[in-house]
Amino acid sequence: MTTRRRFCTWGAGTLLLAGLGVRSSFAAEARTLRLSHNLTTAHSVHQAMQVMRDRVLELTDGTLSIDIYPNAQLGNQRESVELVQAGILDMAKTNASELEAFDPIFSLLNIPYLFESGEHYYRVLEGDIGRDILGATAGKGFRGLTYYDSGARGFYATRPIESPADLKNLKIRVQPSPTAIEMVELMGASPTPLAFGDLYTALQQGVVDGAENNPTALVTARHGEVAKFFTLDEHTRIPDMLVISEASWQSLSSAHRRALRLAAAESMASQKAAWQSASDAAVSTAKEEMGVEFIEVDTAAFAERTRPIRDRVASQSSRARRWIEAIEAQA
Numbered sequence: 001m002t003t004r005r006r007f008c009t010w011g012a013g014t015l016l017l018a019g020l021g022v023r024s025s026f027a028a029e030a031r032t033l034r035l036s037h038n039l040t041t042a043h044s045v046h047q048a049m050q051v052m053r054d055r056v057l058e059l060t061d062g063t064l065s066i067d068i069y070p071n072a073q074l075g076n077q078r079e080s081v082e083l084v085q086a087g088i089l090d091m092a093k094t095n096a097s098e099l100e101a102f103d104p105i106f107s108l109l110n111i112p113y114l115f116e117s118g119e120h121y122y123r124v125l126e127g128d129i130g131r132d133i134l135g136a137t138a139g140k141g142f143r144g145l146t147y148y149d150s151g152a153r154g155f156y157a158t159r160p161i162e163s164p165a166d167l168k169n170l171k172i173r174v175q176p177s178p179t180a181i182e183m184v185e186l187m188g189a190s191p192t193p194l195a196f197g198d199l200y201t202a203l204q205q206g207v208v209d210g211a212e213n214n215p216t217a218l219v220t221a222r223h224g225e226v227a228k229f230f231t232l233d234e235h236t237r238i239p240d241m242l243v244i245s246e247a248s249w250q251s252l253s254s255a256h257r258r259a260l261r262l263a264a265a266e267s268m269a270s271q272k273a274a275w276q277s278a279s280d281a282a283v284s285t286a287k288e289e290m291g292v293e294f295i296e297v298d299t300a301a302f303a304e305r306t307r308p309i310r311d312r313v314a315s316q317s318s319r320a321r322r323w324i325e326a327i328e329a330q331a
């Protein structure tokens, strides 16, 4: 029986029980989960989480709701995950860079040039390793529910960067991630960790000369208004990740957990289908409406500089080494 039919059967059971004056299992456990994230409502990741919210409502006969709070209105990514870990907030959309501060195992998803392509990235994240990484922090206050595509990251700045030599002495905003800091240092620039929401002003006021992200940041966060050069060096493919508080997870019934897992997986699939055109549209808008120049480069020169990171992360633990080798074997 498909999951949809199984849930439909529960729906019928609910009506029957209600008719007998007995509170149904779903009605007795009606819940609302609060989800915080730092992207705008125009972002494909926000839209994918709306897909999840609608699907979960449908699967649970309206008894499990998700209220989504975008634009970091409940706090930036770091603050949101801290609240999730403490069981004060139910869910947060963050990414594998921010999560390094909570568990070093996430460093492995931050290794430059770990994934050879988008196909390689999905082969890993949709497979056993992706699933195991989602569960890696279950004993640490939160667990991963799914991944969202955040494309390949490149440097963007107020000056053109054509080779690592052009990064010398530039102040580059990074996420508060030890691996991102190390990567930018190895490239010869000065890393400045900042929350995403503080970056526009930092660029505008010259606190930093540039940053690194996927092209959608130029448009959804308007960074292309200030940074007019985007380098396609594709140094990392860092997934966005949806996490749920362990306390919230444990408090859900098994039916609600199943519905949430399924809806989260479906939302990942919907965002996978939407990502490339969202990214392409951002590149066109950045070029045509904001005057951003996109620079093709020899990525090997950037990869060469950052090579020590892979071995440093592999030496962290036998699990990290095992997963890195397994990821490389799937290239």
Ligand code: GCU
Binding pocket: 038, 039, 077, 093, 094, 095, 150, 175, 195, 196, 212, 213, 214, 217, 240
């Ligand atoms: C990506 C990601 C965000 C993250 C941002 C950043 O855009 O989707 O979740 O905050 O990178 O660089 O901070």
